[in-house]
Amino acid sequence: MSSPVLTHLVSDIVAGRLRVVDLTHTLAPEFPPIVLPPEFGESAPVRIEEASRYDARGPAWYWNNLSFGEHTGTHFDAPIHWVTGRDLPNNATDTICLDKFIASASVIDCTREAGEDADYLLSVAKLRAFEERHGRILPRSWVLMRTDWSKRASDPVAFQNFDETGQHTPGPDVEAVRFLVEERDVIGFGTETIGTDAGQASHLRPPYPCHALMHGAGRFGLQCLTNLDLLPPTGAVLIAAPLKIRQGSGSPLRVLALVAA
Amino acid sequence: MSASPPGSLGSGQRAKRRNPLVPLKPPSVPPSGRSRAAQGLTAAAALGILALQRCEDCGAVQYPPRDACVQCLSAKLRWRPMRVGGELLSETLIRHGQELFFRHRAPFRAGLVRLDDGPSAIVALHRDCEPAPSRLRVRLVLDKAGQALMIGLPEKDTPDMADDSLIRDTTCAPRARKVLITDAKTKLGRTMVEALLAAGAELVWAGFAAPWKPSPHLDALGALEPVTLVPLDVSDETSVRELAGSIGGKVDILINTAEYHRPGTISSRPGVETARAEMEVNYFGLLRLTQAFSPALKARAADAPVSSTAWVNILSTRALSNDPAHGTFSASKAAAFSLTQALRADLQASGIRVINVFPGPIEDEWNALVPPPKLSPAALAKAVVDALERGLEDVYPGEIAKDLIARFLENPKALERELSG
Numbered sequence: 001m002s003s004p005v006l007t008h009l010v011s012d013i014v015a016g017r018l019r020v021v022d023l024t025h026t027l028a029p030e031f032p033p034i035v036l037p038p039e040f041g042e043s044a045p046v047r048i049e050e051a052s053r054y055d056a057r058g059p060a061w062y063w064n065n066l067s068f069g070e071h072t073g074t075h076f077d078a079p080i081h082w083v084t085g086r087d088l089p090n091n092a093t094d095t096i097c098l099d100k101f102i103a104s105a106s107v108i109d110c111t112r113e114a115g116e117d118a119d120y121l122l123s124v125a126k127l128r129a130f131e132e133r134h135g136r137i138l139p140r141s142w143v144l145m146r147t148d149w150s151k152r153a154s155d156p157v158a159f160q161n162f163d164e165t166g167q168h169t170p171g172p173d174v175e176a177v178r179f180l181v182e183e184r185d186v187i188g189f190g191t192e193t194i195g196t197d198a199g200q201a202s203h204l205r206p207p208y209p210c211h212a213l214m215h216g217a218g219r220f221g222l223q224c225l226t227n228l229d230l231l232p233p234t235g236a237v238l239i240a241a242p243l244k245i246r247q248g249s250g251s252p253l254r255v256l257a258l259v260a261a
Numbered sequence: 262m263s264a265s266p267p268g269s270l271g272s273g274q275r276a277k278r279r280n281p282l283v284p285l286k287p288p289s290v291p292p293s294g295r296s297r298a299a300q301g302l303t304a305a306a307a308l309g310i311l312a313l314q315r316c317e318d319c320g321a322v323q324y325p326p327r328d329a330c331v332q333c334l335s336a337k338l339r340w341r342p343m344r345v346g347g348e349l350l351s352e353t354l355i356r357h358g359q360e361l362f363f364r365h366r367a368p369f370r371a372g373l374v375r376l377d378d379g380p381s382a383i384v385a386l387h388r389d390c391e392p393a394p395s396r397l398r399v400r401l402v403l404d405k406a407g408q409a410l411m412i413g414l415p416e417k418d419t420p421d422m423a424d425d426s427l428i429r430d431t432t433c434a435p436r437a438r439k440v441l442i443t444d445a446k447t448k449l450g451r452t453m454v455e456a457l458l459a460a461g462a463e464l465v466w467a468g469f470a471a472p473w474k475p476s477p478h479l480d481a482l483g484a485l486e487p488v489t490l491v492p493l494d495v496s497d498e499t500s501v502r503e504l505a506g507s508i509g510g511k512v513d514i515l516i517n518t519a520e521y522h523r524p525g526t527i528s529s530r531p532g533v534e535t536a537r538a539e540m541e542v543n544y545f546g547l548l549r550l551t552q553a554f555s556p557a558l559k560a561r562a563a564d565a566p567v568s569s570t571a572w573v574n575i576l577s578t579r580a581l582s583n584d585p586a587h588g589t590f591s592a593s594k595a596a597a598f599s600l601t602q603a604l605r606a607d608l609q610a611s612g613i614r615v616i617n618v619f620p621g622p623i624e625d626e627w628n629a630l631v632p633p634p635k636l637s638p639a640a641l642a643k644a645v646v647d648a649l650e651r652g653l654e655d656v657y658p659g660e661i662a663k664d665l666i667a668r669f670l671e672n673p674k675a676l677e678r679e680l681s682g
Contacts, residue, residue: 029497032473038523041534049498160473 009258016261023225023238023255025153027073031224032156034071034194035167043069046252073252076242077188077196077211077221081249084216091218093248100220101241103187105142105257106130107231114147114170118161119200121173127180134233139185142222142238145172149192150226161199171198174209181217188220192228196221222255231257275463276437276567288562288611291362293406298326301340302409306401307654311345313378314338324380345400347374349393349413352386362405366426374399374413384411387427389419402431403652405612407605432652433571433614436461438513443468443493443550449575449623449638450518451478456642457516458487460650463567466508468493468519470500495519495546496538505553510561515554516573516645519546522627527588536589543593544600547574551604559611572608573616573645574601578657578665580619582676586631605654616648621661634661 012018025031029046036042046068052058071077079085080092090096108130113120122145127137137143147170152158161168171191172180180186189196189210196210206212214221222240237258242251295303298314305312314323316330317337329336352372358364370386376399390397390413397413404410412427423434440457444450445467454465464487469479472492482488491508494500495517521542523535561569579587580594598617605615622628624635636659644658657666668676 029494029499035471035474041532042538044534044538045496047497156473162473162475164475 013258019259019261021227021230021236021257021259023222023227023231023257024074024253025150025224025226027068027252030156031073031153032159032194033069035160035162043071045069046072068252070245070248070250070252071223074224074226074255075222075250075252076240077215077223077250078242078248079215079218079220080247081221082208082211082215084212085218088218091215093242093245093251096220096242098241100140100187102237102239103140103142104138104234105144105190105231105236105238106134106137106234107144107146107228107236109146109233110170111146111148111229114149118168118170119198120147120170121198122171122176123173124175124179127176130233137180137184137186140187142188142190142240143180143184143186144190144222144225144228144231145170145192146228146231147192148229150224150228153226160194165200166202167194167199169193169195169199171195171201172210174204174206174213177209177213181213181219186219188222189214190222190225192223192225194223196223221250225255227257231259235260279564279566285560286563286565288405288559289360289362289365290406290610290612291404291408291410292360293408293609295408296326298328299409301326302401302411303403303407305340305342306403306409308656309402309648309651309653311343311399311401312340313343313376313380315341322376322379324376324382344377345398346416347376347382347397347399347413349374349386349390349395349397350381351393352390366430369427372413374411382411384413385427386413387415387422388425389415389422391415403614403654405430407609407614407654430612433514433616433649434460435514435646435649437463437567438570439464439466439511439567440514440516441466441468441491441508441512441554443495443515443517443546444519445469445482445490446471446474446476446479447518447638448478448625449641451482452638452642453516453518453645454482454485454488456639456646457514458485460646462514463487464489466491466512468504470494470496470519493519495549496541498549501546501549501553505557509554509557512554512558513561513567513569514571514573514649515550515558516575517547517550518575519543520575521593522587522590522625524587524590524627524630526585536593539590539593540596543590544596547597547600547604551600551607555604555608555613558613559608562611562613569613571614571616571649572604573618573649574598575641575645576601576617576619578619578621578662581665581669582673582680584680590627614652614654616645616654616656618645618648618656618658619662619666620644620658621665634659636661 033045034043048064051063051065053062078093079088085091197208201208239256242253316335318335319333321332350373354368356368372386374384375381396416400412402410435457440462442453445454446469454467457465467482467488467490483490493504521539558569576598577594579591580598583591601617620636620641622631622635624637644656648656657663
């Protein structure tokens with residue numbers, strides 16, 4: 001039996017009444033990876049090596065061998081990624097309930113604050129101010145922190161923004177994460193930077209609150225998003241399904257947003 | 262002998278540009294057949310030593326190399342370092358040769374020399390040697406085919422003596438040449454760039470991976486006029502290929518300083534990811550570089566006025582015998598060492614020299630727990646320049662490396678036990 005909703009969805013996309021926005025960076029070796037202090041195990045970089053290209057290795061076909069860490073490029077964080085979420089049910093990329101991969105999104109515009117202060121921390125006050133203008137953040141929805149940080153991606157130095165004290169990138173503060181999980185029941189938090197947490201979040205209490213609290217409550221993360229400036233504050237629908245990696249802690253993925261034209 | 266010797270240039274000056282309308286001269290090498298006994302000369306020349314066989318029984322010094330003593334027929338012949346002087350007895354000028362290599366170089370001088378340690382030998386003579394009878398310095402060097410060649414040099418240095426084709430064919434001096442240093446972000450990389458510039462390199466391409474990781478060394482190099490910073494991640498095929506596409510046809514000397522090193526015994530770290538990262542840089546990185554850079558390097562081996570000339574690998578004494586405190590790193594360097602032998606075979610026909618440097622522990626953060634003495638980056642860079650200028654093939658810089666290679670050659674099993682203690 002057909003559903004009128006699905007019929008309309010497809011016809012609206014075909015007719016251009018709904019736009020599909022790509023929130024994904026191209027997966028490539030030069031895209032900046034997460035960098036940990038060298039004493040820790042490192043993420044494997046993205047590598048694309050030719051198996052053949054219409055040559056002696058394969059005269060009529062071109063294909064590559066791919067390798068990458070689970071947390072490279074635009075990627076999804078599953079609850080099992082963090083120690084706080086390791087014992088939750090359905091906490092990995094292959095066991096998360098499918099219906100959670102499609103959800104609406106609120107986009108909090110922090111471009112001005114992040115432009116003035118690379119270490120900017122999104123606060124509860126900022127979230128409440130958003131809600132006053134655009135309505136209450138919906139349960140089971142994504143909250144995306146727009147900073148326009150993705151516009152730095154062509155300059156890996158500016159994108160990573162390291163100095164001798166580490167990385168300087170914006171993210172949420174502890175109370176904002178707690179508020180989104182406990183009082184708004186969001187499905188996850190997304191950023192344009194390499195982490196869902198701020199670059200200096202190892203100095204927050206607890207360290208890495210977005211990882212510790214979101215994943216500890218079974219919520220997800222999306223990072224290295226782009227084109228958030230093309231989304232409305234509310235009303236976009238995200239399709240964000242990671243690769244079905246057995247016991248995967250995350251995965252590069254294609255993040256699509258459906259928005260009214 | 263040479264029409265436009267690069268040696269007449271001052272340090273940092275440019276060689277005369279090549280005429281792009283003249284066809285590239287294909288490289289040729291001298292005949293390379295040698296007896297097994299004569300390979301002892303090659304081993305000595307690779308180290309830059311004049312060594313000959315001496316009879317353990319009667320003391321007679323042998324030349325040419327042989328299996329039994331020329332005096333007493335004893336088979337106990339041992340390779341020993343010799344004094345590097347001799348008397349030129351007579352000479353001749355060779356105007357013609359059957360071999361292509363010699364045709365390109367005729368006319369050249371050859372002389373009969375009585376070595377200070379006894380035997381007489383036919384040697385190739387430097388143009389500035391005094392006519393016979395005269396004193397001269399004798400060297401054992403590697404020729405373009407990578408085989409030992411005995412040469413006679415004037416007793417005292419002469420102006421521009423490096424311009425003689427005999428010197429230019431047997432050395433890889435950086436002067437007026439263009440050099441790629443694959444990783445210049447480390448202290449070693451920076452020191453290497455500075456040493457090559459000081460040795461007269463026309464320009465140095467300084468490679469850097471992971472641009473977001475700040476490096477004071479790279480910042481310092483970026484300020485130098487003859488240095489161009491180039492993105493290069495040897496663990497990324499695309500990155501290597503793109504750089505080769507951009508500068509591959511210009512590189513005269515490639516110095517591979519890229520290295521990934523994490524200390525630890527093989528039981529100290531679970532999993533293979535760190536070992537894999539070491540292999541990705543130390544072994545596969547070298548393989549990617551060879552595939553991308555050696556074709557143009559080979560093609561330009563006889564280019565004039567400046568030719569491609571050498572490929573330098575910074576290996577490790579740990580490549581010879583595993584240092585269990587650096588277990589997986591040692592293994593990756595052993596793999597790299599093996600690959601350099603294949604690279605040497607590949608480049609041999611074009612006359613490009615592959616120089617392997619085997620330092621002991623270097624003063625860097627990954628050898629922090631290794632007790633001194635350790636090799637300073639400056640000493641290592643100096644050894645590389647020296648090897649290029651003398652045309653060496655195997656380099657063991659510093660006392661630790663010299664001690665290790667001596668123990669290795671004497672008894673590899675004993676060294677294995679000593680390192681495992």
